[in-house]
Amino acid sequence: MLAVExxxxxxxxxxCGLVANGRGADDEPELAFELLRRVWGHGYATEAxxxxxxxARSSGFRRLWAAVRDWNAASRRVLAKxxxxxxxxxxxxxxxxSTLFTTRRL
Numbered sequence: 001m002l003a004v005e006x007x008x009x010x011x012x013x014x015x016c017g018l019v020a021n022g023r024g025a026d027d028e029p030e031l032a033f034e035l036l037r038r039v040w041g042h043g044y045a046t047e048a049x050x051x052x053x054x055x056a057r058s059s060g061f062r063r064l065w066a067a068v069r070d071w072n073a074a075s076r077r078v079l080a081k082x083x084x085x086x087x088x089x090x091x092x093x094x095x096x097x098s099t100l101f102t103t104r105r106l
Contacts, residue, residue: 004035004048013039016048018056024065031066045078053082057106064106070098
């Protein structure tokens with residue numbers, strides 16, 4: 001995971017990166033990101049995710065995936081903007097909401 005830092009202010013506003021958590025194949029890590037609520041809606045998640053995808057492509061990865069809660073419309077939009085598509089696979093969770101899975105070829 002990498003810290004997401006705003007160039008203008010120099011403050012750390014979240015993280016973005018690739019994780020291997022056992023849900024996917026060894027050569028298909030998960031794209032993950034989380035930013036502070038006060039910076040939502042400014043394009044930082046999209047910019048950081050694009051940078052991570054570019055690095056992953058140049059490192060030889062061919063496909064990534066991401067998991068997102070079904071109620072998290074903002075993160076679903078970010079994933080769509082960077083080219084991820086929902087697979088139809090879900091994991092139900094009565095407490096936190098269902099998790100949707102997306103994938104992205106590089």
